[in-house]
Amino acid sequence: MSLVLLGGSVSPFVRKVRVVLEEKGLPYQHEQVNPFAPPPGYREISPLGKIPALKDGDLTLCDSSVICAYLEKKYPSPALYPSDPADYARALWIEEFMDGGVMPAAGPNLFLALVLRPLLAGKAEPDADAVATAEQTWSEKVAPLLEYLEKQLGDREWFVGDRMTIADVSVASILANARHAGFAPERKRFPKLRAFLDRMWARPAFKKAIEEESPIFGKRAARITD
Ligand SMILES: N[C@@H](CCC(=O)N[C@@H](CS)C(=O)NCC(=O)O)C(=O)O
Incomplete structure:
Protein backbone atom coordinates (compact mmCIF):
# COMPACT_ATOMS: atom_id res chain seq x y z
CA MET A 1 0.00 0.00 0.00
CA TYR A 75 -6.92 11.12 -7.36
CA PRO A 76 -9.42 13.60 -8.85
CA SER A 77 -12.53 11.46 -8.49
CA PRO A 78 -14.77 12.06 -6.67
CA ALA A 79 -13.84 15.74 -6.76
CA LEU A 80 -13.67 17.45 -3.38
CA TYR A 81 -12.67 20.85 -4.76
CA PRO A 82 -14.98 22.91 -6.99
CA SER A 83 -13.94 23.47 -10.60
CA ASP A 84 -15.41 26.98 -10.85
CA PRO A 85 -12.62 29.44 -9.88
CA ALA A 86 -14.76 31.55 -7.55
CA ASP A 87 -16.21 28.48 -5.80
CA TYR A 88 -12.73 26.98 -5.58
CA ALA A 89 -11.44 30.10 -3.82
CA ARG A 90 -14.45 30.15 -1.51
CA ALA A 91 -13.90 26.52 -0.51
CA LEU A 92 -10.23 27.26 0.25
CA TRP A 93 -11.30 30.27 2.32
CA ILE A 94 -13.70 28.23 4.46
CA GLU A 95 -10.92 25.65 4.95
CA GLU A 96 -8.56 28.44 6.06
CA PHE A 97 -11.26 30.03 8.26
CA MET A 98 -11.46 26.72 10.13
CA ASP A 99 -7.75 25.88 10.21
CA GLY A 100 -6.44 29.37 10.92
CA GLY A 101 -9.45 30.92 12.73
CA VAL A 102 -11.77 28.49 14.51
CA MET A 103 -9.07 25.98 15.45
CA PRO A 104 -6.79 28.50 17.22
CA ALA A 105 -9.85 30.03 18.96
CA ALA A 106 -11.31 26.71 20.10
CA GLY A 107 -8.43 24.25 20.38
CA PRO A 108 -6.41 25.23 23.46
CA ASN A 109 -9.26 25.94 25.90
CA LEU A 110 -11.68 23.26 24.72
CA PHE A 111 -10.27 19.94 23.52
CA LEU A 112 -6.76 20.40 24.89
CA ALA A 113 -7.86 21.69 28.30
CA LEU A 114 -10.95 19.53 28.85
CA VAL A 115 -9.96 16.26 27.16
CA LEU A 116 -6.29 15.81 26.36
CA ARG A 117 -4.62 17.40 29.39
CA PRO A 118 -6.80 15.60 31.98
CA LEU A 119 -6.29 12.33 30.08
CA LEU A 120 -2.50 12.71 30.09
CA ALA A 121 -2.60 13.63 33.79
CA GLY A 122 -4.71 10.53 34.55
CA LYS A 123 -7.68 12.61 35.77
CA ALA A 124 -11.26 11.55 35.14
CA GLU A 125 -12.53 15.15 34.97
CA PRO A 126 -11.00 18.52 34.12
CA ASP A 127 -10.75 21.20 36.84
CA ALA A 128 -13.76 23.47 37.35
CA ASP A 129 -11.61 26.46 36.32
CA ALA A 130 -10.80 24.81 32.99
CA VAL A 131 -14.51 24.12 32.39
CA ALA A 132 -15.41 27.76 33.16
CA THR A 133 -12.67 29.03 30.81
CA ALA A 134 -13.87 26.66 28.08
CA GLU A 135 -17.47 27.89 28.44
CA GLN A 136 -16.31 31.49 28.24
CA THR A 137 -14.15 30.71 25.18
CA TRP A 138 -17.07 29.01 23.49
CA SER A 139 -19.47 31.90 24.02
CA GLU A 140 -17.07 34.81 23.52
CA LYS A 141 -14.56 33.57 20.94
CA VAL A 142 -16.04 30.62 19.10
CA ALA A 143 -19.73 31.59 18.84
CA PRO A 144 -19.03 34.74 16.75
CA LEU A 145 -17.14 32.54 14.29
CA LEU A 146 -20.03 30.07 14.23
CA GLU A 147 -22.38 32.98 13.40
CA TYR A 148 -20.29 33.56 10.30
CA LEU A 149 -20.51 29.88 9.33
CA GLU A 150 -24.28 29.86 9.90
CA LYS A 151 -24.63 32.79 7.48
CA GLN A 152 -22.23 31.32 4.92
CA LEU A 153 -24.13 28.04 4.87
CA GLY A 154 -27.52 29.71 4.60
CA ASP A 155 -30.19 27.33 3.34
CA ARG A 156 -27.76 25.27 1.28
CA GLU A 157 -26.82 21.67 1.91
CA TRP A 158 -23.09 22.33 1.38
CA PHE A 159 -20.90 25.34 2.07
CA VAL A 160 -19.92 25.75 -1.59
CA GLY A 161 -21.77 24.62 -4.69
CA ASP A 162 -24.02 21.59 -4.89
CA ARG A 163 -21.80 18.83 -3.52
CA MET A 164 -19.42 18.13 -0.69
CA THR A 165 -16.08 19.93 -0.83
CA ILE A 166 -13.01 20.38 1.29
CA ALA A 167 -14.85 23.29 2.98
CA ASP A 168 -17.46 20.91 4.43
CA VAL A 169 -14.83 18.38 5.49
CA SER A 170 -12.84 21.10 7.27
CA VAL A 171 -15.83 22.51 9.17
CA ALA A 172 -16.98 19.07 10.34
CA SER A 173 -13.46 17.93 11.22
CA ILE A 174 -12.51 20.87 13.39
CA LEU A 175 -15.89 20.98 15.15
CA ALA A 176 -15.68 17.24 15.92
CA ASN A 177 -12.99 18.12 18.47
CA ALA A 178 -15.28 20.68 20.11
CA ARG A 179 -17.90 17.91 20.25
CA HIS A 180 -15.42 15.61 22.03
CA ALA A 181 -14.94 18.45 24.54
CA GLY A 182 -18.73 18.66 25.09
CA PHE A 183 -19.57 21.61 22.83
CA ALA A 184 -21.67 21.80 19.66
CA PRO A 185 -23.32 24.77 17.95
CA GLU A 186 -26.59 25.20 19.84
CA ARG A 187 -29.57 24.06 17.78
CA LYS A 188 -31.67 27.14 18.51
CA ARG A 189 -28.97 29.65 17.70
CA PHE A 190 -27.23 27.81 14.84
CA PRO A 191 -29.94 25.53 13.36
CA LYS A 192 -28.45 25.27 9.87
CA LEU A 193 -24.89 24.67 10.97
CA ARG A 194 -25.96 22.08 13.53
CA ALA A 195 -28.12 20.19 11.02
CA PHE A 196 -25.20 20.30 8.58
CA LEU A 197 -22.87 18.83 11.24
CA ASP A 198 -25.37 16.09 12.04
CA ARG A 199 -25.41 15.16 8.34
CA MET A 200 -21.62 15.28 7.99
CA TRP A 201 -20.88 13.35 11.17
CA ALA A 202 -23.33 10.64 10.03
CA ARG A 203 -21.39 10.04 6.80
CA PRO A 204 -19.51 6.73 6.98
CA ALA A 205 -16.06 8.37 6.90
CA PHE A 206 -16.79 10.69 9.84
CA LYS A 207 -18.86 8.14 11.74
CA LYS A 208 -16.01 5.64 11.60
CA ALA A 209 -13.42 8.19 12.78
CA ILE A 210 -15.59 9.61 15.59
CA GLU A 211 -16.63 6.15 16.81
CA GLU A 212 -12.99 5.07 16.99
CA GLU A 213 -12.00 8.19 18.93
CA SER A 214 -14.99 8.43 21.24
CA PRO A 215 -14.25 5.69 23.83
CA ILE A 216 -11.09 7.52 24.89
CA PHE A 217 -11.55 11.11 23.80
CA GLY A 218 -15.27 11.66 23.44
CA LYS A 219 -16.78 11.07 26.87
CA ARG A 220 -17.77 14.70 27.32
CA ALA A 221 -19.91 14.61 24.16
CA ALA A 222 -22.73 13.18 26.30
CA ARG A 223 -23.01 16.66 27.88
CA ILE A 224 -24.31 18.14 24.64
CA THR A 225 -28.00 18.53 25.27
CA ASP A 226 -29.44 20.69 22.50
N1 LIG B 1 -1.70 23.72 9.41
C1 LIG B 1 -1.39 22.40 9.92
C2 LIG B 1 -1.69 22.35 11.42
C3 LIG B 1 -1.28 21.02 12.02
C4 LIG B 1 -1.28 21.07 13.53
O1 LIG B 1 -1.30 22.14 14.15
N2 LIG B 1 -1.25 19.89 14.14
C5 LIG B 1 -1.16 19.80 15.57
C6 LIG B 1 -2.00 18.66 16.11
S1 LIG B 1 -3.73 18.99 15.97
C7 LIG B 1 0.28 19.51 15.95
O2 LIG B 1 0.92 18.73 15.31
N3 LIG B 1 0.76 20.14 17.02
C8 LIG B 1 2.07 19.91 17.53
C9 LIG B 1 2.90 21.14 17.56
O3 LIG B 1 2.39 22.23 17.25
O4 LIG B 1 4.08 21.01 17.89
C10 LIG B 1 -2.21 21.36 9.15
O5 LIG B 1 -3.23 21.72 8.57
O6 LIG B 1 -1.80 20.19 9.09
Missing part, protein backbone atom coordinates in the same frame (compact mmCIF):
# COMPACT_ATOMS: atom_id res chain seq x y z
CA SER A 2 1.70 3.19 -1.07
CA LEU A 3 -0.22 5.78 1.02
CA VAL A 4 0.81 6.04 4.66
CA LEU A 5 -0.82 8.66 6.90
CA LEU A 6 1.14 9.72 9.96
CA GLY A 7 -0.56 11.34 12.95
CA GLY A 8 -2.77 10.67 15.94
CA SER A 9 -6.39 10.06 14.96
CA VAL A 10 -7.84 12.63 17.30
CA SER A 11 -6.11 15.56 15.61
CA PRO A 12 -8.70 17.48 13.58
CA PHE A 13 -6.14 17.87 10.81
CA VAL A 14 -5.45 14.15 10.70
CA ARG A 15 -9.21 13.50 10.67
CA LYS A 16 -9.59 15.89 7.75
CA VAL A 17 -7.09 13.86 5.70
CA ARG A 18 -8.63 10.55 6.77
CA VAL A 19 -12.06 11.71 5.64
CA VAL A 20 -10.67 12.85 2.28
CA LEU A 21 -8.92 9.48 1.82
CA GLU A 22 -12.11 7.61 2.74
CA GLU A 23 -14.40 9.77 0.62
CA LYS A 24 -12.10 9.13 -2.34
CA GLY A 25 -12.06 5.41 -1.57
CA LEU A 26 -8.26 5.32 -1.24
CA PRO A 27 -6.73 2.51 0.80
CA TYR A 28 -4.05 3.73 3.22
CA GLN A 29 -2.02 2.63 6.15
CA HIS A 30 -2.30 4.73 9.31
CA GLU A 31 0.59 5.17 11.75
CA GLN A 32 -0.30 6.90 15.01
CA VAL A 33 2.28 9.63 15.60
CA ASN A 34 2.22 11.80 18.71
CA PRO A 35 3.67 15.18 17.67
CA PHE A 36 4.93 15.75 21.22
CA ALA A 37 6.90 12.46 21.22
CA PRO A 38 7.53 11.80 17.54
CA PRO A 39 9.55 8.90 16.17
CA PRO A 40 13.20 9.55 15.26
CA GLY A 41 13.57 11.40 11.96
CA TYR A 42 9.97 12.71 11.96
CA ARG A 43 11.16 16.30 11.37
CA GLU A 44 12.68 15.21 8.08
CA ILE A 45 9.12 14.50 6.94
CA SER A 46 7.41 17.32 8.84
CA PRO A 47 9.90 20.15 9.41
CA LEU A 48 7.58 21.94 11.88
CA GLY A 49 7.08 18.70 13.81
CA LYS A 50 3.31 18.80 13.28
CA ILE A 51 0.84 16.12 12.28
CA PRO A 52 -0.41 15.01 9.81
CA ALA A 53 2.20 13.91 7.33
CA LEU A 54 1.72 11.60 4.38
CA LYS A 55 4.04 9.23 2.56
CA ASP A 56 3.20 8.23 -0.98
CA GLY A 57 5.98 5.90 -2.05
CA ASP A 58 9.15 8.01 -1.92
CA LEU A 59 7.23 11.29 -1.66
CA THR A 60 6.64 12.79 1.78
CA LEU A 61 4.23 15.67 2.47
CA CYS A 62 3.03 17.54 5.52
CA ASP A 63 0.19 19.94 6.39
CA SER A 64 -3.40 18.77 6.02
CA SER A 65 -4.26 21.39 3.38
CA VAL A 66 -1.24 20.48 1.27
CA ILE A 67 -1.95 16.77 1.64
CA CYS A 68 -5.64 17.11 0.70
CA ALA A 69 -4.80 19.29 -2.32
CA TYR A 70 -2.22 16.70 -3.43
CA LEU A 71 -4.72 13.86 -3.07
CA GLU A 72 -7.22 15.80 -5.17
CA LYS A 73 -4.67 16.32 -7.98
CA LYS A 74 -3.52 12.72 -7.95
